[in-house]
Amino acid sequence: MQIGRAASTVESQNMSWIREGELNLLEKISANVLKAGPMPKHVAFIMDGNRRFARKKNMERQEGHMQGFDKLAETLRWCKHLDIREVTVYAFSIENFKRTKNEVDGLLELARQKFEKLLDEWENLEKHGVCVRVLGDLNMLPLDLQQLIAKAVVRTKAHNKCFLNVCFAYTSRYEITNAVREMAWGVEQGLIKASDVSEPLLSECLYSNKSPNPDLLIRTSGEVRLSDFLLWQTSHSCLVFQSVLWPEYSFWNLCEAILQYQLNHTSIQKARDLHREHQASQQLEADRACVAEHLLHHGNGKPADAQRRQEALLHYCTCREERIQDFLEALKHKRDSFFNDLWSDAVSA
Numbered sequence: 065m066q067i068g069r070a071a072s073t074v075e076s077q078n079m080s081w082i083r084e085g086e087l088n089l090l091e092k093i094s095a096n097v098l099k100a101g102p103m104p105k106h107v108a109f110i111m112d113g114n115r116r117f118a119r120k121k122n123m124e125r126q127e128g129h130m131q132g133f134d135k136l137a138e139t140l141r142w143c144k145h146l147d148i149r150e151v152t153v154y155a156f157s158i159e160n161f162k163r164t165k166n167e168v169d170g171l172l173e174l175a176r177q178k179f180e181k182l183l184d185e186w187e188n189l190e191k192h193g194v195c196v197r198v199l200g201d202l203n204m205l206p207l208d209l210q211q212l213i214a215k216a217v218v219r220t221k222a223h224n225k226c227f228l229n230v231c232f233a234y235t236s237r238y239e240i241t242n243a244v245r246e247m248a249w250g251v252e253q254g255l256i257k258a259s260d261v262s263e264p265l266l267s268e269c270l271y272s273n274k275s276p277n278p279d280l281l282i283r284t285s286g287e288v289r290l291s292d293f294l295l296w297q298t299s300h301s302c303l304v305f306q307s308v309l310w311p312e313y314s315f316w317n318l319c320e321a322i323l324q325y326q327l328n329h330t331s332i333q334k335a336r337d338l339h340r341e342h343q344a345s346q347q348l349e350a351d352r353a354c355v356a357e358h359l360l361h362h363g364n365g366k367p368a369d370a371q372r373r374q375e376a377l378l379h380y381c382t383c384r385e386e387r388i389q390d391f392l393e394a395l396k397h398k399r400d401s402f403f404n405d406l407w408s409d410a411v412s413a
Contacts, residue, residue: 081137084141102329103326104322108154109151110290111132117309142318144226153229154234158204158238176209195221197275199271200234205233211407229272234293240266247266260388265388284308304320
């Protein structure tokens with residue numbers, strides 16, 4: 065009877081998103097050594113190699129994807145012990161819809177099972193403060209799966225100890241295109257002006273706007289492409305490509321990737337700082353151009369003195385920031401309403 069209970073516990077753990085359990089002694093020592101250096105706060109994974117793993121082991125593709133999910137849960141446990149508070153994973157690309165119907169149906173069914181399991185683990189999610197976000201165009205998914213995802217997102221949105229971003233029905237180019245549409249919507253609604261459109265504003269309109277950009281992106285299976293994943297967000301991230309198939313990923317593979325980040329941390333940070341300075345300079349130039357044009361049309365042909373130009377610039381910047389904040393609040397409300405409406409429909413069904 066005790067053996068049966070133990071087996072049931074192991075099976076439950078294997079299906080779980082949030083794994084309990086400590087690192088072994090050698091892993092703890094290694095983790096502490098790594099944590100003495102600069103650590104990535106946000107790590108993104110392209111979990112590649114599930115199908116090749118299945119072929120290698122002579123198993124069904126679906127079993128390979130199941131093994132891949134189990135590895136994700138284990139990796140999240142390692143990240144927790146390494147004080148990595150945010151993880152983003154490429155779970156399902158829009159391009160995956162081009163696979164065979166059987167494989168697509170199997171992936172969507174696996175997603176149903178895993179999000180149902182996630183909801184069953186509510187107490188564990190609350191205990192660890194896990195906020196789950198799903199990034200992508202959920203309208204491409206079956207309604208029942210949309211509703212399961214919405215439940216998970218809405219129920220965990222107040223948690224703030226750690227964050228799991230699941231990119232589902234996602235590609236980066238689609239995300240960027242959608243961000244441009246959101247800004248066009250803001251202009252059409254009169255919330256912002258066309259002159260307010262900028263690189264930082266586009267960043268705020270991405271699905272990932274609530275998250276800092278990843279410090280480290282890891283792709284497994286030996287492929288050295290980003291495959292349309294977080295192209296905008298990883299322009300100043302450390303990219304690590306590892307040959308191991310995702311279901312065979314180990315704690316030591318993760319440590320190796322973090323070490324690569326640490327070795328390149330100084331140059332990465334310098335590139336980020338220079339980019340921020342360049343963005344600020346571009347914004348200042350754009351604001352000055354808008355103010356100069358306004359003064360030209362409202363100054364009766366007289367050149368404005370330095371004090372008047374400075375006052376006009378400060379006033380313009382304040383108004384622009386207020387417009388952008390109002391627009392972002394409206395965008396947040398629109399996105400929150402989408403998830404809340406899905407959840408309400410699921411509850412009332």
